């Protein structure tokens with residue numbers, strides 16, 4: 347749950363309806379006078395993997411960053427429209443962006459471990475949020491590294507620098523670091539683009555495991571990866587959402603001509 351007050355009045359969901367984890371309505375996003383997103387509306391389901399695909403510059407990363415208010419950190423960036431997580435407007439004045447980002451974690455394209463030990467990389471967030479006890483921290487570091495499928499490879503060298511790991515291990519360390527603060531949603535922006543095929547396969551396997559407990563949104567340029575890892579795929583073009591469908595449907599019988607052109611390699 348997002349660490350904010352819930353609205354007083356909530357609509358009871360109909361039993362037939364799945365309540366989306368994330369709901370975006372009419373999202374426009376500007377960098378100064380440049381409009382990067384135009385009226386994006388979509389629902390993201392809980393405990394599913396949703397992939398964002400589309401040509402370079404179409405706004406995938408921009409939209410992803412709207413979901414945990416990372417764009418707040420960019421000078422001149424402005425978001426309009428509504429984004430709710432479990433019914434809470436994440437841009438409402440009472441929402442603390444730091445608490446939001448704890449609940450909506452992010453993994454970046456290039457593995458970016460902090461310049462400190464493997465242990466401290468994972469313990470960093472929990473310590474920042476007030477966890478002090480060694481026993482408690484040890485247990486959380488172990489659990490997070492296990493969840494990120496890295497524990498067996500690093501359990502005997504936790505004091506070694508995170509930067510001394512291979513690229514794929516570093517990315518799993520970054521995932522462990524994200525998991526350690528207890529997110530519900532994990533945003534991944536091309537998490538495998540700097541990795542070799544074996545490290546990529548490990549991350550993809552991990553994504554399938556993590557979706558049992560987390561809601562995952564992954565940006566990828568690799569259409570095979572979208573098909574292997576995701577349940578739903580959203581295709582973006584020129585700052586607009588063109589189509590969001592079941593992944594199997596989007597890649598076999600897309601509803602929109604633009605999607606068809608893109609997935610069959612006619613542009614992008």
Ligand SMILES: Nc1ncnc2c1ncn2[C@@H]1O[C@H](COP(=O)(O)OP(=O)(O)OP(=O)(O)O)[C@@H](O)[C@H]1O
Nearest residue numbers: 377380382400401402403404405406407408409420
């Ligand atoms: N910090 C920024 N300041 C100004 N414009 C930006 C900024 N970041 C992105 N843009 C612009 O917004 C548009 C969308 O960019 P974005 O990075 O979201 O695209 P993308 O779909 O993630 O592309 P890629 O696949 O290459 O990563 C582009 O035209 C880009 O130049």
Ligand SMILES: [Mg+2]
Nearest residue numbers: 406407408535
């Ligand atoms: Mg991008």
